[in-house]
Amino acid sequence: MTSQTSTVPQGDLRTEVMTLNMGPQHPSTHGVLQVVLKLDGEVVIDLEPEIGYLHRGKEKHAEHMTYQQWFAMTDRLDYLSPLQNEICYAMAVEQLCGIEVPEKAQATRVVLAECMRLTAHLIYYACVALEIGAVTPYFLAFREREDLFDLLDELTGLRTNQEFVRFGGVKAEIPADLARRLKEWADRFPSCVDEYELLITGNRIWYDRARNIGVLNTAQALALGLTGPNLRATGCAHDLRKAEPYCGYEKYDFEIPVGTVGDVYDRYLVRMEEMRQSARIISQALAAMPAGEHIARDYRHVLPPKDRVYRSMEELIYQFKIVTDMRPPRGEVYQAIEAGKGELGMYVISDGGPRPYRVHVRAPSFANMIALKPICVGRLISDVVPIVGSIDFVMGECDR
Amino acid sequence: MSAAREAAVQRLHDLAVAAGGAPLPAANDGLTALSVPREGLLGLLASLRDDPQLGFRLFLDVTAVDWSGSEPRFEVVYHVYSLDLRMRVRVKTRCSERDLHVPSIVTVYPGAEYFEREVFDMFGIAFDGHPDLRRILMPEEYEHHPLRKDFPREGIEPEKVYRLRGGPMMPRPPGAEAIPGAGSTTP
Numbered sequence: 001m002t003s004q005t006s007t008v009p010q011g012d013l014r015t016e017v018m019t020l021n022m023g024p025q026h027p028s029t030h031g032v033l034q035v036v037l038k039l040d041g042e043v044v045i046d047l048e049p050e051i052g053y054l055h056r057g058k059e060k061h062a063e064h065m066t067y068q069q070w071f072a073m074t075d076r077l078d079y080l081s082p083l084q085n086e087i088c089y090a091m092a093v094e095q096l097c098g099i100e101v102p103e104k105a106q107a108t109r110v111v112l113a114e115c116m117r118l119t120a121h122l123i124y125y126a127c128v129a130l131e132i133g134a135v136t137p138y139f140l141a142f143r144e145r146e147d148l149f150d151l152l153d154e155l156t157g158l159r160t161n162q163e164f165v166r167f168g169g170v171k172a173e174i175p176a177d178l179a180r181r182l183k184e185w186a187d188r189f190p191s192c193v194d195e196y197e198l199l200i201t202g203n204r205i206w207y208d209r210a211r212n213i214g215v216l217n218t219a220q221a222l223a224l225g226l227t228g229p230n231l232r233a234t235g236c237a238h239d240l241r242k243a244e245p246y247c248g249y250e251k252y253d254f255e256i257p258v259g260t261v262g263d264v265y266d267r268y269l270v271r272m273e274e275m276r277q278s279a280r281i282i283s284q285a286l287a288a289m290p291a292g293e294h295i296a297r298d299y300r301h302v303l304p305p306k307d308r309v310y311r312s313m314e315e316l317i318y319q320f321k322i323v324t325d326m327r328p329p330r331g332e333v334y335q336a337i338e339a340g341k342g343e344l345g346m347y348v349i350s351d352g353g354p355r356p357y358r359v360h361v362r363a364p365s366f367a368n369m370i371a372l373k374p375i376c377v378g379r380l381i382s383d384v385v386p387i388v389g390s391i392d393f394v395m396g397e398c399d400r
Numbered sequence: 401m402s403a404a405r406e407a408a409v410q411r412l413h414d415l416a417v418a419a420g421g422a423p424l425p426a427a428n429d430g431l432t433a434l435s436v437p438r439e440g441l442l443g444l445l446a447s448l449r450d451d452p453q454l455g456f457r458l459f460l461d462v463t464a465v466d467w468s469g470s471e472p473r474f475e476v477v478y479h480v481y482s483l484d485l486r487m488r489v490r491v492k493t494r495c496s497e498r499d500l501h502v503p504s505i506v507t508v509y510p511g512a513e514y515f516e517r518e519v520f521d522m523f524g525i526a527f528d529g530h531p532d533l534r535r536i537l538m539p540e541e542y543e544h545h546p547l548r549k550d551f552p553r554e555g556i557e558p559e560k561v562y563r564l565r566g567g568p569m570m571p572r573p574p575g576a577e578a579i580p581g582a583g584s585t586t587p
Contacts, residue, residue, distance in 0.1 A: 052537035057555075059522075060546055064553045222483075225459035225511030236483070238458070240415050241485045331428040334461075334479055334490065345461060345479070360463040362479070367460075370514050399537060 017045065022384065024053050032395050035372070035388070039381060047376045047384075049369055054399040062359035067093055068323050070359065075161040077361060078379030080123055081116035084339045085397075092335035092346040093167055096328040097301045103290040106247045110285045111182070112164065113337070114153060114278040119145055120340035120387050121271045121278075125261070128268060128389040129200055132209050137199050152183050167326075168302035170296030179286050187284040193275050201272070209357075210265035214375040214387040217262055224374070225367045228342025229270045230391060234262035240338035250354070252284045264390040266359035272393075285318035302327060325354045334362075341365055342394055343376065361400055365393035408485050411453055420465035424492065433490040438502045441493050445508045448480060448489065456480040456489060458504035459509035463548040464519045474525055478505070495525065504530040522547035 025032040038046035058077065062070050074089045075082035086189040087109050094101060102304035122141040129137035149159050155178055156171070158163035164171050174182070200206045216226070218234040231238055239256045241249040247261050257273035259266025303322055304315040330352040336345040342364030368391050376384050409432050413423045419440030424433040436444050448456040458481040465475045472494040477580045481488050495502050504527035516527045517536040524545040529535055534540060544556050 052535075052539075055537040056548060060553060061549075063549075098428075210505070219457075222457045223459060223510050225461075225509065225515075227458070227460075238483055243483075329428075333427065333429040334431060334488065335429065336460075336488075343460065345460070347463060347479075351463060356463050360461075362461040362463075366514065366518075367511065370511050 008289070011318035015040065019141045020381070024050075031322045031400075033388075033393075035384070037384065038382065042380050042382070043383060044376050044379055044381055047373050049372055051366075051369065052397070052399055054395045056400065058400045059359055059361065062356050064355060065350065066324060066354055067326050067328065070356070071163055071165070074160075075163060076396060077363065077400060078120075078339065078341065078344070078365065078394045079160065080120040080394055081310045081340050082114045082161050083164060084116045084337065085342065087113055087247070087345050088164065088337045088339070088344050089348075090165045091186055091337065092333045092348045093301075093328060093332045095335060096331055096348060096350050097167070097298075098329075099168045099296050099298050101169055102293045102296055103248065104173065104292045104294050105296070107248050107285045107289050108170045108174060108294060109165065110249065110252070111174065111282050112152075112170070114281045115148060117278045117340045118275055118282075119148060121275050122390050123387075124164060124271055125196060125268075125275075128386065128392075129206070131385050131389045132206060133199055134203070134206065137196060140192075140196060140199070144189065144327055147185060148227055151178065151185060154178055166295055166303055169293070171295075173294040174286070174289070179289065183286040185284055186279045189279040193272060195277075197272055201269070207265065209383075209386055210268060210390075211263060212261065213230055213264045213379065213383050214390060215261060215264075216375055218372060220374070221262065221371070224371050226342065226371055227367065228338065228340070228364055229267060229274060230368055230371065232256065233266035233270045235260055238342060240336060244336075246337060249281075251288075254278075254281050264386050267390040267392075301328070329350060329353050334364070339364060341394070341397075342368060361397070363397040363400060365395070365398040366400075368393055369398060405485055408454055408482075408487065411451065412448070415444055415447050415451070419447075424490075427490075428485045431490050433492065435492045435494075436494060438493045440503060441491070442503050442508060444491065445478065445480070445505055448491075449508060454482055455484045458472050458483060459511040460488070462505070462512050462515035462519060464523045464525055464547075464551045466523060466547065469530060474500070474523060476502050476519065476525065480509070500524060501526040501528050503528050504533075506530055519530060519544070524548070 018039045020037045020039055021034060022037055024032040025330045026378040034050040037044055038049060056074050061073060071086060077085045092325040122145045126141035153159050155174060216234055218236045219233045219295040221231050235258050237256045237258045242256060254277045257270050261268050299318050304318050308315040309319045330349045330350055332349040334345055334347045336343050344364055345362030347360040348356055349358040371391060376387055412434060416423055416434040416436055417567065419436050421434055421436030421440060424435050427433060448454055460481050461478050461479040465477060467473055467475060473496060475492055475494050478491040479488060485538055493502055502525060504516055512534060516530055517534060518526055520527060520533055521535040521538050522545055542558055544551055
């Protein structure tokens, strides 16, 4: 090789596959996801998500807790939209027990669920932009998110992990003054989305990084079990709020945005439009809040009003019985709602005892994780980060 | 219930009987539920997906239940969804503790891959024909199955805790303390 440095002999050129660990501390992995990449040059030839770093055994805990106690656990599944998890779990147990939820409670739940969708999508927008190097959107998204959290804080007493939903309804009605300010916020919010879109939707760099990257068609997405915005980005208008309306969603006027190609850009556009629609739903629900009770009257399964608990023997006993020894009848329920990330399902089995026999959470983040491998393989390593961001998962829910 | 749905439910019942199973009584959520022996599982799910009248193309969920004390002990539960009918169906199959395996449905629904790994991890049920059956949430070297009813809530600390780079897991040396706080028994 001394005299032939200018021309490399054919036989000596050799490449090898490199293994690269992305995460668990990579900023784009939204928590503790490790992705093991196999690279041929810059091309991804294999990919394996290593999950389970955040596994806390929530389903095991459910079998050792009373029905009431497990509420606190649901908040910590998808910690970006805790109230949606609570609503899903409450609806599952309500079905087991046969509790009728009053209209006002349902409308309040709709407001809360859509607020959660907004906070979760705002995080998505902030992060997906940050990951490709756009820093400003992050601050704009958090500006509105903090405003919304301030309002929710006023209602529930907590910024996140609110624990506001109860079996049979919600903890309290939305006070008139707060409802007015929340509606003002929701009426103003679509103009904020316009501002967000102005920043990156037409941006040449974002467009080139996102268009035709990570493409999935509808048939693939269905077989992989993708739901929510990721499925709708492929052009399939499946949304549980329309397909099987719960909590009175059929009363509100809103639209289901769908994509055309099913790439990173479509997933982004779908979520941006969903934010506008959510704000519409919040406005409508607050404007037409039904009169009546915010929680059902069912002495066997629904907590009595707190002021009565302090003053009356009967209510004190019922409160004690419900918290420590509520026994739904024997049976099983699969309850699904349209959470921000897809179909959130709770499969609750009761054997008639005071603790659930089995609780299984069909977590959309876990189901969506399977799409990572088929859409990343064959792409460049620089595409992996926007793709991971566009799938949008929360590891707390994925690992449970 | 619309006529199309009623016809679909009847068709589901027929398919379950043809696969050697039976329709189950409606549960609290009113879902159509079918029970099927594991030999007929793949055929039933494939016809649920491909039947033009049904079209259960959206895969949702696989999980298992440990009916400890009854025989067969384990029950694997599948949920799939039909976009045309806007309808969910639940399919159940049982397997006994002595013969702990069911066919993998990854060939019919590729999305089941991680869900089946989770069931394997948590219950120890093997899925025949699964492309990559490994633990998914617990560490690979862990020897127990946490969601079984005989697994204690406070957990079991793994015996093997050391691994030299590239080598096998090493047992904890005698006299070495357990990891502080791990496996503590709070009631």
